[in-house]
Each structure stands twice: as C-alpha cells, then as structure tokens.
Amino acid sequence: MREKIGSFLIELCCVYTIISVAGAIVNIICKTETNNLNVIVMFITCLAATFVLFLHKLFDNVSPLVMIIAQFLIACAVVGLILLIISVTISPISPKGWFEFYRSFVIPYIVFAAFYYYRIFSETKKQDELIRQIQEKAGEKAE
Amino acid sequence: MKLNLYKENDIQNEHVDVYYSNMRPLIRQLVDTVNSDRPSLSGRPADEDLDDGEEILLDPKDIYYLDHIDRKLFAYTKNGVYRLMNTLSACEEMLWNYGFVRVSKSNLINIYRIKQLKPDLNMKVFASFDNGERICINRSYKKSFNEYLLKMRGIN
Structure with missing residues (x-):
C-alpha cells in the first residue's frame, strides 16, 4: 500500500509539474495571468484526474478504449463535483467558466488518449x- | 505399459532401454523425448470421443498456447486440443525457456507459433495463430511480455 501511495504521489507531482509549466507557457504567450484560486483548482483537478487514471487496474478486463472512455466520464464527474463545491462555497463560477474549464480539461485528455492509442499500435x-x-533466428538454428 | 525406474547414485552413463513389439505413437514419442533436449507434456485429447485412455506426449514446439478454463488446463495444437494434468504456473516455469510466455491470468502462449500480433480498434492486442485462434495480451502482462521478447531475441 505504501508503495502504491508513493507511486501515486510521484505521478501526481509529474502531472502537476507538466500542467503548471504548460499553463505558465500559455500565460506568457497569451499575456494572461492566473490567480491563487486557479492554481489551487488546477492542483485539485490534477489530484482528481491522476487518482481516476491511477485506477486503471480496475479496468483490466475491459478494452483500453472502454477504459479511456470510462475514466474520462468518471474524471469529468469528479471534477464537476469539485467545481460545484467551489462554486457554492468559495466563489460562484459562471457558465462560461464551466465551459472554459471543461474545454481545458477535455483537450489535453483527448491529446493524451490519442498518443496512448498511437503508442499501442x-x-x-x-x-x-x-x-x-x-x-527467423530459431528457424536458421534448426536448419 | 510397465515402467521400471532404477536409481543408482554412482552411475556414469545414464541410459534408457525400451522394449516394444511395434513402434506405436507413444513409443515414437518416448524415443523423441529421450533424443530431444526439450521437456515434453503429457495430455489426453479434450474431446472424449477421441480419448482412448492413453496419454499422449506433446512436444512444446507443437503447442500454440495453453488455456486454463474452469480449473482445467488445455493445450491447443494443430492436431487438436489436449487436456494436461499440470498447473499453468508449473508449465510456465517448465517452458519459459522454450518460447512460452504468460499473457493473461489463464493463458501461456508460444511465441514461435504466433502468426501475427495486432491491436484491435478497441486497443486490445491479440496474438493470432495458424489455427485461426486469437489470444488477448492483457495490459497487466504487456511489460513482462515485451521484456520476454527482448530476452528471447538476446538468447537466440
């Protein structure tokens, strides 16, 4: 169990680093800024998404395509729940905010799923x- | 058939004597087994109509894959399906050096018999054999399968 938690934390650190660096690059290019709440939301999203993806062992008996779709739907539901809690307790999120958030969540997911698909092939x-x-080598040996 | 085994600790030349009246398939297989350096598996035809009660020795190179179903182990060959009395893990241990690799909880496949390795559109990877059968390579075993292939390429 300790090994699994350690492995999960390493994956979470890698995912968060990649996302935050990519976010910083996008902010530099687009000349936009982020705030503390966005950083925390980004971390919570990474935590939820990494946890859902970490559950891939539970989907061993289904095809990878079904696994990707199922994990995507679960991740969407978990992230939606987190956003709902934030919207109710901390700061209301506008419909455009919901749309933007899901867009920035769906695009990387589809990109990585496509990469995974390519890797399998x-x-x-x-x-x-x-x-x-x-x-061939075994055939040569036999001859 | 009567079988006599003699153990002598200080024997210099181990040997096998076979007394037979005609060269039946079982005798032929015994001879082949003694002459060959590979292990053999004994099994009986899975089809009860073909089972005459006599065990048949199977050469691992003739086996496409082993399948463990309902606590029974079956070997699939070009000539038919045979039920083995071994366990899958015992076969895995015995045959790892002869091209057999575990690809799921219930399957051990012979890499020398794979016709093609191909993924489906749903991303499941299947190994196809000459007999038209396909065995799914489970994701959990993907890494060990790849390591095995690299190792076997090194050995060959």
Missing part, C-alpha cells in the same frame, strides 16, 4: 517485428 508493431526476428 507502434509498440505492437515493434513486438511483432521482434517475434519475426526470434522466429
């Missing part, structure tokens, strides 16, 4: 080539 192709090499 390229890795499988490499493994297939490896198998061909092993079979």
Whole structure:
C-alpha cells in the first residue's frame, strides 16, 4: 500500500509539474495571468484526474478504449463535483467558466488518449517485428 | 505399459532401454523425448470421443498456447486440443525457456507459433495463430511480455 501511495504521489507531482509549466507557457504567450484560486483548482483537478487514471487496474478486463472512455466520464464527474463545491462555497463560477474549464480539461485528455492509442499500435508493431526476428533466428538454428 | 525406474547414485552413463513389439505413437514419442533436449507434456485429447485412455506426449514446439478454463488446463495444437494434468504456473516455469510466455491470468502462449500480433480498434492486442485462434495480451502482462521478447531475441 505504501508503495502504491508513493507511486501515486510521484505521478501526481509529474502531472502537476507538466500542467503548471504548460499553463505558465500559455500565460506568457497569451499575456494572461492566473490567480491563487486557479492554481489551487488546477492542483485539485490534477489530484482528481491522476487518482481516476491511477485506477486503471480496475479496468483490466475491459478494452483500453472502454477504459479511456470510462475514466474520462468518471474524471469529468469528479471534477464537476469539485467545481460545484467551489462554486457554492468559495466563489460562484459562471457558465462560461464551466465551459472554459471543461474545454481545458477535455483537450489535453483527448491529446493524451490519442498518443496512448498511437503508442499501442507502434509498440505492437515493434513486438511483432521482434517475434519475426526470434522466429527467423530459431528457424536458421534448426536448419 | 510397465515402467521400471532404477536409481543408482554412482552411475556414469545414464541410459534408457525400451522394449516394444511395434513402434506405436507413444513409443515414437518416448524415443523423441529421450533424443530431444526439450521437456515434453503429457495430455489426453479434450474431446472424449477421441480419448482412448492413453496419454499422449506433446512436444512444446507443437503447442500454440495453453488455456486454463474452469480449473482445467488445455493445450491447443494443430492436431487438436489436449487436456494436461499440470498447473499453468508449473508449465510456465517448465517452458519459459522454450518460447512460452504468460499473457493473461489463464493463458501461456508460444511465441514461435504466433502468426501475427495486432491491436484491435478497441486497443486490445491479440496474438493470432495458424489455427485461426486469437489470444488477448492483457495490459497487466504487456511489460513482462515485451521484456520476454527482448530476452528471447538476446538468447537466440
């Protein structure tokens, strides 16, 4: 269990670092600024999304496509709940704020899912080539 | 068939003598097993109509994959399906050096018999064999499967 928590925290740190650096770059390019609340929301979102993605072992028996869609829907629901709590308790979120938030959540998710899809195909192709090499070498040996 | 085993601790040349009246498949397989350096598995046809009660020795190179269903272990070959009395983990241990790798909780596949490795549109990766069967390579075993392939390429 301690190992799993450690692994989860490492993944969370990596995800948050990538997202915050990417956010800083976007802010520099677009000449926009963020505030403390946005930083905390970003961290909570990373925490929720990483936790949902970390549950991939539970989806071992289904296809990766179903896993990606199921995890996406769960992540959307968890993030929506967090936003609702923030909207009610800290600061109201306008409909445009909801839309912007989900847009900035969905786009990276789709990009990474597409990358994952590409990786599966390229890795499988490499493994297939490896198998061909092993079979050819074994055939040469037998001859 | 009567089987005599003699243990001698100080024996110099281990040998096997086979007395037979005709060269039945079982005798032929015994000879092949003694001559070969690979382990063999004994099984009986899974189809009860074909099961005459006699165990058949299977050469691992003829096996496409092993499947564990309902606490029973089956070996799939070009000539048919055989029920083995071993456990899947025992077979994994015995055959790891002969191209057999675990790809799910219930499957051990022979990489020398894979016709093609291909992902489906739903991202599940399948190994296809000459007999038309496909075995899914579980995500949990993807890493160990890749490591095994790299290791086998090094060995070969």
